[in-house]
Amino acid sequence: MQRSWFPWLLLALAILGAFEAYGPALPGPFVLDDLYNPYGRPDATAGNIRSSNRPALMLSFLINFLVSGQEPYFYHVTNVAIHIAVCAVVFLILRRWLRIQGESSQAGTLLAALGAGVMLVHPIHTEAVAYIASRSDLLCTLFAYTALGWHLRRSATPEGVRWLDVVIILAAMTMAVLTKEMAAVLPALLLITDIFVAPAGAWAAIRRNWKLHSVIGAGGVLASLFVGRTLLRSNTAGFNVAGIGPLDYLMTQARVIWSYLLLVVAPVGQNADPDVAISRGAEPAALAGVAALAAITVLAWVFRRRFPLAALGWLLFLVMLAPTSSIVPIRDPMAERRMYFPFLGLLLVFLEAVRRVPFHTLRTGVAGSVLLLALSFLTHSRSAVWGSDLALWRDTAAKSPNKFRARFQLAYALYRANQCEAAAAEFALTSRLGPPDISLLVDWAHSLDCAGRGPEAAERIRAALAIDKNAHLYATLGMIEGKQGRYEEALIALDHAEKRNSLFPQTYVYRGNVYAAQGQWERAEKEFERALKLAPRDQGAQHGLSLVRRQMGK
Secondary structure, three states: OOOOOHHHHHHHHHHHHHHHHOHHHOOOOOOHHHHOOHHHOOOOOHHHHHHOOOHHHHHHHHHHHHHHOOOHHHHHHHHHHHHHHHHHHHHHHHHHHHHHOOOOHHHHHHHHHHHHHHHHHOHHHHHHHHOHHHHHHHHHHHHHHHHHHHHHHHHOOOOOOOHHHHHHHHHHHHHHHOOOHHHHHHHHHHHHHHHHHOOOOHHHHHHHOHHHHHHHHHHHHHHHHHHHHHHHHOOOEOOOOOOOOHHHHHHHHHHHHHHHHHHHHOOOOOOOOOOOOOOOOOOHHHHHHHHHHHHHHHHHHHOOOOOHHHHHHHHHHHHHHOOOOOOOOEOOOOOHHHHOOOHHHHHHHHHHHHHOOOOOHHHHHHHHHHHHHHHHHHHHHHHHHHOOHHHHHHHHHHHOOOOHHHHHHHHHHHHHOOOHHHHHHHHHHHHOOOOOOHHHHHHHHHHHHHOOOHHHHHHHHHHHHOOOOOHHHHHHHHHHHHHOOOHHHHHHHHHHHHHHOOOOHHHHHHHHHHHHHOOOHHHHHHHHHHHHHHOOOOHHHHHHHHHHHHHOOO
């Protein structure tokens, strides 16, 4: 166990294990926020980094874009690589904690490897690793754990944290905050670490590390202002989320946290978009959840000297989960990826229990291997769901049948798979779950058009036009009318589109198609040329112009 090659062997096994467990998700497409974030479009530039609240995250996506363009496979590979790096840092943190608690080098290394292995292949992390937009959780955790690990490396030494250490820790903390706002809890994590790490007393440890805590105190004000600005401006996470107040959200999270813990212990029935009801007031289930959490926290503090790793782990878990599970409302009350950052705390609780069992290298190694293989199997199975948008949304809609977004995404995935009749039926079902918005009506119209039900498709676009009269909707109506041979109605709709926005290229593509269908080749040619002036890479315009010119003998 003491040989220098052993950590490298663990790293090699981690790389193989991670790519095997998450392998089925690597071919997966862009889904949800992946489809709208700037890294999924050709115009991803440094401007997106400057304007983003998460510039470090956007920089990582820009690097991916410059290397591999819009190919999702390499974005997935990068996520897995970051996950492996996180687990390597977890190994170092756990090994250090176990040594502080008096474990032998051999036992500490094996137990730390087991804990890092659980982090590596636990199914609850499938969403964080397989969902490209969840890189914010992965990268923030990597930087935050690096800061925590470096602090732990120096905080228990007689001289404490040096100024060089302060610079390294602050650099990692800054990168974490610039990746995701949840890193704002790092000062609290470092303080808790000092309280638990020093046998001579918490205040002695804090005084010994005054350099770090004094600088963090000043920097914490700036970080709080940065995070506070985001919370006040955002309508998806913060105090502007419609329909959810801080108290209702807190009571909801008292239930959700127990759902998270159940998924950790029994990782079955995972759901990419769970349908969680908001608790209104003092509901019995929510009150019971609050009482249970409070009782465990009190017990953790009372027995912190008898079970130091478990007590520390529980407190770290609650603090690290607080950014998403406290009083700050988030539009989606529950998401499995939110367990990635605080999982380190649960690993400490787990290792506290494991190290109480009489240690035997072979027996512990075999039992740990069996556990990791079982978790790997479950993660591999869950990754297969993330490997296809159709499989993902079928699974999600089956588990959240009454959730608008889940059924909407299933309908859209069916349309992308060219299962147009099934998509139209799913859109119809989705429309009964909530007021149809423009996005639903437009996508529904496209699926009906694809299924050869043009009049119904036009009806959906007219319903969307009753909400907002814009160039895109008028152009789409013109396209549908033209495909039905209603050329006069199509040209009228396209004229309306041009009046709304003369720079929308699809108007001219669709008008060119209408003229071409009527054999008006010269007029069609001019329309396609006009579209290409606005969008030189538009494939519809390129194809239409090529066909028209062949007809004209050019």
